[in-house]
Amino acid sequence: MKKYLLSSLIIISSLLNALNNDPPKDKVVCVVSGDEINKKELKDHEFSTYKEGKVYFCCGGCKMDYDETPAKFSTKANFQLVSTGQYVQSGCPVTGKSPGHSHHKKEEFKYSEVQNIDEAIALSSMSIAKNMDIKAIVALTESGSTALMLSRTRSDIPIYAFTRNKITQRRVSLFRGVLPFSYPFLAESLDQVLDDIRKELLGSDMLNSGDLIIVTSGSPLKVPGGTNSLRLITI
16 A cells, blocks of 8 residues: 555656646757757758748758648647747647637537538538438539538548639649539539539449439529538439
8 A cells, every 4th residue: 555655656746847847948849750859959941931930850851851741740830839939829730720619529519610501511411421322422612612611521422523613623632532523514504514413423433323422502503602502313
């Protein structure tokens, strides 16, 4: 019993010492390698500018890796800006949003925070897709915002973004699980558009005849940010 008590006291003492001793401010962690580095010993070429601050690296090679793909290390860079005192953390380092946002909550709580119709359509589409044998979700989109909201829910269900806008095509290609399709939207009615989608998807061999899919769209068509409906159709 005395041994357990002594061990507990040692552990508590160690924790208190750790809490009372601030980490040395001249130490930072390289956002690429994860190695601890001494900020005072860094040369000017061993940092990159980020959000009007400086991101430090343990070597020139890590700086080169960062400069090639800065977005890949953005989360770690945010942490480093806070740890070096260049920024005061007021939000999530991943999303930039305030604590308690739906990003930090379970999915079932997201529905109470939906503010827009297109958000409701995206969430409803993913919920239906997870509970039915849905083979794909098709987003008829001008800006790509619906495709973005759909991609935020992790799922193995492919998302096909049909758009006439080349900039939107390039944008949605960066979203997780989203494949862009160039579609001119020459048809005047939604029924004609759906027929075109069927032909396109069957012709691409991505889906089979009889597959069930979800199509999100806006009424009227060709209006950015106007997604307000979803349909379940059979290819």
